[in-house]
Amino acid sequence: MLVFLLQRLWQALIVVLAMSALVFCGVYAVGNPIDVLISPDATQDIRAAVIAKYGLDLPLWQQYLVFLRRLIGGDFGQSFVYNMPVSQLILSRLPATLELTLAAVLFASLVGIPIGVYAGYRPNSIVSRAIMAVSILGFSVPTFWFGLMLIMVFAVQCGCMPAGGRGSTVSLFGVEFSFLTLDGLQHMLLPALNLALFKFSLMIRLARAGTRELMLSDTVKFARAAGLSEFTVLSRHVLRLISIPLVTVFGLELGSTLAFAVVTETIFSWPGLGKLIIDSITSLDRPVMVAYLMLVALLFIVINLVVDLTYAVLDPRLRKGRG
Amino acid sequence: MTAPLLDVTDLKTWFATSRGELKAVDGVSFSLAQGEVLGLVGESGSGKSITGFSIIGLIDEPGRIVSGSVQLEGRELVGLPAHELRAIRGKTISMVFQDPMMTLNPVLTIGTQIRLALEAHEKVSVEEARKRAIDALAQVRITEPDKKVDYYPHQFSGGMRQRVAIAIALLHRPKLIICDEPTTALDVSVQAEILAEMKELVARLGTALIWISHDLATVASLADRVAVMRRGEIVEMGSALDVLTRPQHEYTKALLDALPSRAKPGQLLLRGSGVTDASPPGRRQSTASLPPLGAPYLVIEGVSKHYQKSHGLIESLAIKAGWAEQEPVVRAVDGISLTLRRGEVLGVVGESGSGKSTLGRMAAGIFPPTSGTVRLNGKPVMSEGPRPSKITTSVQTIFQDPFASLNGRMRIGDIIAEGPIAHGLVSRAEAGDYVAQWLSAVGLDPGFARRFPHQFSGGQRQRIAIARALAMQPDVVVCDEPVASLDVSIQAQIINLLIRLRRELDLSLLFISHDLSVVRHLCDRVVIMYRGKIVEEGEAAEIYANPQHDYTKRLLAAVPVLPQAAE
Structure with a gap:
């Protein structure tokens, strides 16, 4: 176990390092932030002073080394635009994205998996066919369109839901969260639903396929032959056995949603990371871009590690050192 | 009454x-x-x-x-409603299935699975369920049941798993x-144990x-x-x-x-014959360079195959520092020497895990041995170097599972012709006729060449696999359990086909099998394998009549015998 963790840590370090180099070079290849930062009519002296201040006069490799040295101290640099530490900026935006994403992914899993299991258990019933039709729709409808429709119907036509923003927030451990107030929850409902749609369909299809296959297996037949009720067969045997692919996809989806909830956040003007990254790309705010992309890499590494550890919990055959 | x-x-x-x-x-x-x-x-x-x-x-x-x-x-x-049927299942009538690998849920402990089966028909507390589970395991002679109850199915051998399944079936003292x-998926010696135990349990509990x-x-x-x-x-x-x-x-x-155990060794089985098959096509290469029949031909010397997990940097460091343990080397085949004489059928007998298939694959040049040499007529079967490849077409293999060994997306004509065309035995233009000749030689309609594997039964597929192997015009054929997955009457046909083709083509066969009666019927000489080593070797008749090694004796004693009619 210790060796496994060490190995993963080692791999994570290499990935983060490679990622930082790639991102750093990539980001520094596009545009010149100075043109965006200072007005065109500034004097040459001011220009030179700003360039020197941000260290932009150094060759790329030296800039990278400076960046790395700061990174070891936990300093991602200053945002060009907001003129505050990048880490602080990202941390202030993270909770909004985190709660929105978690709400979406949890909804997709907790509702999608049972529905999928049912659809796999009774593949020929009318309800199951309806479920599958909905899931195909969920796959094929573009997120932005669905989001716009949600706003049209619930915010504009009915007026029963807010069209955007986070609503009132409550501070918990010094961080602002929306999900603790009714108003916040109302604001969260539509974007979360929009974000969940694709994942919801994915979970349904995965759970259904796994269940259909397992229902024909000897394990299920043997459990039935021992007189177990259908509910026990589904909840104790089938659900446990289909959980591995589900956890895999759950992890991947959680990661990609956290990182790329951009579209939904933009449509519902949700002040999360997605909006931050779009803003910083348009304003060529390099430190924010670099820090954000590295955070994404780190997120995926952590999520994958958690997923791998979950495998071992779920399937005893994957545990090391068989007893 | x-x-x-x-x-x-x-x-x-x-x-x-x-x-x-x-x-x-x-x-x-x-x-x-x-x-x-x-x-x-x-x-x-x-x-x-x-x-x-x-x-x-x-x-x-x-x-x-x-x-x-x-x-x-x-x-x-x-016509009983579902919930009433469920109340009977497991309680009055229970069932045990074929494959113990498939029936138990791999992610739940044995104890949990027994508890679920108990809860299906009565209310039990967790502690009581555990106690009952331990008793149930003890009843089917699982040692240390109080420890094993927390095991997962993969920690048990096949026979033990089937015992667990039987324990679950017996939980509620069913009447039937x-x-x-x-016992089909189990080794003979394990089958013998389970049969004996089952007999005793049924008699003691009065279960039908x-x-x-x-x-x-x-x-x-x-x-x-x-x-x-x-x-x-x-x-x-x-x-x-x-x-x-x-x-x-x-x-x-x-x-x-159709049972080989009831026929004289070497003779065609009664029911398998009947179809007169066409002769196989003649050899393309002269056999003059081959040694005479009975001379040593395929010589395997000191061959071993060891498997070891390779380690990454961190893991190696951890092992050196003593934080982790080196995983033990698996010795699948451990220093085996044997000689297949030209024209003979050599049986390799062993239970699962004995290394017999690994040996067969090294003999056929499918993968290289860790150490030792495999030579056919003095020449190595595989090339030297870090990435050895097979360099002869004279050794071919017939695999056990004819469903897995044929590519389902190829027509069988193409399956058979692929190798001979690639190695220049026949030209593309001749291939059609060549395939037709082989199909009729293995007792199939030559018109089948346009069909796909899924259109055939298991026995027919095995015939196709035999045609594919022999179309390469080998001198040595490694048969890896070729009849293990077939019904007895089909098995008899395939055995007869092998006997006939071997005579007509002077083939030498390395016949790998767990089935002692099939080996007895087909083979001239037999080697018995146990845990990667040969424990006994000799003429077939001699070994069956007078086994020397304890393992051979146990193996032979475990084979269930048919009652013989007093004639």
């Missing part, structure tokens, strides 16, 4: 398919007294398993019981247990048993009565001794005649 425990009358279970009704079970009637053991014998597709599932009410869509009745102690089971080929099997000999050792099924019907039923020694029905006779 008391009322029978189970009374099945005119049971019909049909499956609706796109090509009409498939009558899997078509008018089966029998009855079973308390504590009686009935053997239900038949080949695949005879409806024996479906009969079992019909009784317990577990027929999957699109199957259904069309008519007939199943009465358990006078109570009609057909249906066993569907429960329906033992479904394709193997007449195992049924003979257990059953009071035997019913022989074919195409959904019972063709013959009577006391076990009567049916097996004085069969009345043609089909029963055919089944018995």
Whole structure:
């Protein structure tokens, strides 16, 4: 176990390092932030002073080394635009994205998996066919369109839901969260639903396929032959056995949603990371871009590690050192 | 006379398919007294398993019981609502399945699975369930049951898993247990143990048993009565001794005649013959350069195959620092030397995990040995260097599973012609005729060349696999359990085909099998493998009559024997 963790840590370090180099070079290849930062009519002296201040006069490799040295101290640099530490900026935006994403992914899993299991258990019933039709729709409808429709119907036509923003927030451990107030929850409902749609369909299809296959297996037949009720067969045997692919996809989806909830956040003007990254790309705010992309890499590494550890919990055959 | 425990009358279970009704079970009637053991014998597709599932009410869509009745102690089971059937399943009638690898849930502990089965019919506390589970395991002779109850299925061997399945089936003291080929997936020695235990348990608990099997000999050792099924019907039923020694029905006779254990070694099996097949096409290369028949031909010297996990940087460091342990080397094959003489059939016998298939693959040049040499007629079978490849076409392999070994997306004509064309044995233009000749040589219609593998039965596919191997015009054929997955009558045909082709082509065969009677029938010499090593080697007749090594003795003693008729 210790060796496994060490190995993963080692791999994570290499990935983060490679990622930082790639991102750093990539980001520094596009545009010149100075043109965006200072007005065109500034004097040459001011220009030179700003360039020197941000260290932009150094060759790329030296800039990278400076960046790395700061990174070891936990300093991602200053945002060009907001003129505050990048880490602080990202941390202030993270909770909004985190709660929105978690709400979406949890909804997709907790509702999608049972529905999928049912659809796999009774593949020929009318309800199951309806479920599958909905899931195909969920796959094929573009997120932005669905989001716009949600706003049209619930915010504009009915007026029963807010069209955007986070609503009132409550501070918990010094961080602002929306999900603790009714108003916040109302604001969260539509974007979360929009974000969940694709994942919801994915979970349904995965759970259904796994269940259909397992229902024909000897394990299920043997459990039935021992007189177990259908509910026990589904909840104790089938659900446990289909959980591995589900956890895999759950992890991947959680990661990609956290990182790329951009579209939904933009449509519902949700002040999360997605909006931050779009803003910083348009304003060529390099430190924010670099820090954000590295955070994404780190997120995926952590999520994958958690997923791998979950495998071992779920399937005893994957545990090391068989007893 | 008391009322029978189970009374099945005119049971019909049909499956609706796109090509009409498939009558899997078509008018089966029998009855079973308390504590009686009935053997239900038949080949695949005879409806024996479906009969079992019909009784317990577990027929999957699109199957259904069309008519007939199943009465358990006078109570009609057909048409019973689902929850009432469920109350009977596991409680009064329980079932054990063929493959213990598949039946137990791999992600739940044995104890949990037993608890679920207990909770299905009674209210038990967690502690009590655990105690009952331990008792149940002890009953099926699992050592240290109080520890093993927390094990997961993968920590058990196949035989132990099947014992666990039997323990679950016995939990509620059922009046009837249906066993569907429960020992088919197990090694002979394990099968012998399970058979003996089952016999004792059934006698002690007074449980009636329906033992479904394709193997007449195992049924003979257990059953009071035997019913022989074919195409959904019972063709013959009577006391076990009567049916097996004085069969009345043609089909029963055919089944018995197809068994190699009842024929003289080396001769064609009675029922397998009949079809006169065409001769195989002549050899393209002269055989003049080959050594005479009986001379050493394929020489395997000091061959080993070891498997070891490779380590990454961190892992190696951790092992050096003593934080982690080096994983032990698996010695699949450990220093084996043997010689296949030209024209002989050498049997390699062993149970699962003995390394016999690994040996066969090294002999055939499929993968290189860790150490040692494999030489055919003095020349190595595989090239030297870090990435050895096979450099001869003279050794070919026939694999066990004809469903997995043929590419399902290729026409069988292409499957057979692929190798010969690639190696220039035939030109593309000649290939059609060449394939047709081989198809008729293995007893198939030459017109089949345009078809795909899924259109054939298991026996036909194995014929295709044989044609594919022989079309490469090998001198040595490694047969890795070629008849293990086939029904007895098909098995007899394939054995006969091998006997005939070997004579006509002067082939040398390395015949790998776990089935002692097939090996006895086909092989001139036999080596017995155990844990990667050869424990005994000699003439087939000698070894079977007079085994020297303890393991060989145990193996031979474990083979179930048919009762012989007094003639």
